[in-house]
Amino acid sequence: MIILGLDPGTATTGYGVIRYLRGRVxxxxxxxxxxxxEDAMSRRLLTIYNEIDEVINRFRPDEIAIEKLFFGRNTTTAITVGQARGILLLQAERHQIPIGEYTPMQVKRAVVGYGMAEKKQVQRMVKEILHLDHTPKPDDAADALGIAICHAHMRGGL
Structure with missing residues (x-):
């Protein structure tokens, strides 16, 4: 099974593709x-729409995992991230790909074993779990891989 993990954002949307087979990722x-x-919001959303479409067409994921929004203070950021998230959900639905949605705490718990883990701990564990030579950069890409790993974990595998 191919899982596409998505970390939504207007400035930067991270994506990570993993293969999940027989309890291994x-x-x-x-x-x-x-x-x-400097681009208009409509142009930025169109860019996200087109580029995630290319990723989906290239890797043909069986399932998509996406981070749920969780913002306490900055409503402006929450709104723009929500717009990007909506584009990603739309593309998943357009391609008829099942979606799993996870909070940051769920992702941390699945990847590190502790829901309050720090970002660096998650990145280090993503590197270890996927047997990568180096920590994925930028952070948004590492987070997207973590979201995909979380999805595999929630499916009862890891």
Missing amino acids: TGVCYGTITTPA
Whole structure:
């Protein structure tokens, strides 16, 4: 099974593709979709829409895992991230790919074993779990891989 993990953002959307087979996960690919801050929001969302479509068409994921929004203070950031998240959900639905949604705490618990883990701990464990030579960069890509690992874990595998 191929799982596409997504860490939504307007400036940077992280994606991570893993293969999950017989309780084991391996990294396939990861990266980011970035949009220029000076572009209109509509242009930025179109860029995310088009580029995630390319990722989906290239890797043909069986399932998509995406981070749930969790913001306490900055409503402006929450709104823009929510718009990017909506584009990602739309593409998953358009391609008829099942979706799993996870909070940051669920991802940390699945990857590190502790829901309050720090970002560096998650990145280090993503590297170890996927047997990568180096920590995935940027952080958004590492987070997306963590979300995909969480999805595999929640399916009863890891």
